Amino acid sequence: MSPDRKPNLAAARDVAVTFGVAACGAVLAWSVAFPAPWLVGAVMATSAASLANLVQPLPNRLRDVIFVLLGASMGSAVTPDTIRGVALWPGSMAALGIAVSAMVAASYLILRRGFGWDRVTAFYASPPGALSATLAMAATTSADMSKVAVVQVFRVFVLVAVAPVAIAVSGAHAPPLMTAPQAGLGAMAAILGSAGAGALLFKACKLPGGLMVGAFGASAALHASGVLAARLPDWLTLPTFVALGAIVGTRFAGLTPRAILALMRASLASFAATAGLGIAFAVGVGWSLGLPAGQVFVAFAPGGLEAMMLTAYLLGLDPAYVGAHHVARFIALSFAVPIVARLIGAGVTRAPESAPERDR
Template sequence: MTLPLSTFVLIAICGAAGALAQLLGLPLPYMLGPLLASGLAATAIPHRLPAFPWLIELRLVFIAVIGLVIGTQVTPELFAQAHALMLSILALAVFVLLSVAWNYTVFRRLGRYDRATAFYSSAPGGLYESIAFGEAAGADASRLILQQFLRVIMVVTFLPIALSIWHGEAVGSAGGMSLAGEHVPLSRLPIIVLAVALGVGLGRFGRLPAGQLTGPLAIGALLSLTGLVQMEIPQWLVNLAQVVVGTALGMRFTGISPARLRQAAGLAVVSVGGMLALAALMASLMAPLTGEGFEVMLISFAPGGVTEMALVALSVPANPALVTLYHIIRILMTVLGLTLSARWLKSRL
């Protein structure tokens, strides 16, 4: 089997897992199904798996597609909530500080991690930035990477399932909600490809945070607000994007020893559990002040990845553009804090 072909076979298998997850009524089936399938394979038979050289590149392409989908949801009404946004920014700052303090205690006291590894594993956002700063400070790179990826994976796994249990029925895409169109003609694909390409270029050359997502998001928002082009994204393309993102997340477990994975997973459960409890507290305080529902604010504060949390936003009738904005602000706060503290911490860790 050639190396590129192995990538597409993996995606096909994980796509079938997504379809099965949808039949079982799981929330976010086309992301969680592939995540579970690829993660199981990566931990159970890592030495029998071939290389998947195109997976990371495909993930980046489909993250851009998701960004475009989110951008099409930007409407003038979104900007009418500026006062509520300012209150939420203050609450996000408190959330970031308390999350770092909680996580550092968990990784330092329970995990017995060294100070650098514990501190940079504690960042509730800025996944790649925290890894880069941590490695420069002498952190254990393998533990740091594992804890940061487990944070994202556990949040995007637990939160939709918890919402489904809370509602007593499937929510989100498993419950029939979607941001995409069911009957979009193939003739619309060239416009979608052009918009995605323009967005990726904007994100890269404009040095936007999470540029692979936010660049296409900006293009989608521009088209939505101006009405220049009616951007319709086919449902099958959104499903495929979720399959690729979920598969790539699951494959992060490749090569990790079972013992290390068990320890890191146990710590991540305590860490993520504390952060989600804090997010729920913040959401309960901010919901009446912002006029948004509790679930919308919970998803906005939950410390997952930007792309993945935008998909979780499908679980409630929330504007994913608003949820994405909150997460970008949270990540910017975290990265700014890491940048300002890097030199000071390096001399003390």
């Protein structure tokens, strides 16, 4: 066997193990009628396996394909009625800006004053819903990355694992948006072709979540215009739901159970504050605009773009509404975080001599 084939085989084995664990969790969740089982079950199983160092994150190229397929699939939920609801979004977007500001402030104060964290670490652990960008920015500062990572990853995990259950129990949702007929080969080619083009365009423009949002936008345009009224077949979409669960679950890679337990109180307190504010704003915005409170909460929830859009889709909520709000938040936080960090003195860059420590 040539030497270059060994790494490929090892990578393929890692993918198979990770996806196998995620699939087992998804099937188990489905067998007990768990809400959004293909996502939630996969997240819970891979999170546990990741903490035990049994699984590895999926390769970037495979993740890219998954995001395109997810966007193409969720675009089928957009209808002409969805477009008519866009008129209600400006007020909701304004409320989102207030809600995010309140979430950051509340989490920061809790971590800073309640747990004695330093200013830089408390600040970068607080922005909700822009995990990758926040971690990247925090890595250039003197923030304690283990604390930042645990609080941020814990927040996403709880939302993806618990939010679907809570919304399902509350009844603030609709039947899953998978009632359209499954597409034939021609319709599949049209959906996937347009989704791929949209994904590449958005990625080239360097927009947040570009691959999935671009694919979603292109697929949504086909369905909202009435050109197509079909969804991708289950044999293609269900594995992508499971794969997204694996992507979220393996966020715990590199974190030890001991580190997480040591920071559990701080993580819970930060999450309770941000989630509580999200619920309060969701109820208020939903009541004032006549929108489902569950839908508004998923849009305002401090979770990841892809996971929250899929959660909305699986619970019969509007993924376009949810996606638009998460993209707006991502863009706003990407610009606002470094500015606010400088204003409050949390933008101190890491000293050059400490650089090797980041790799330990």
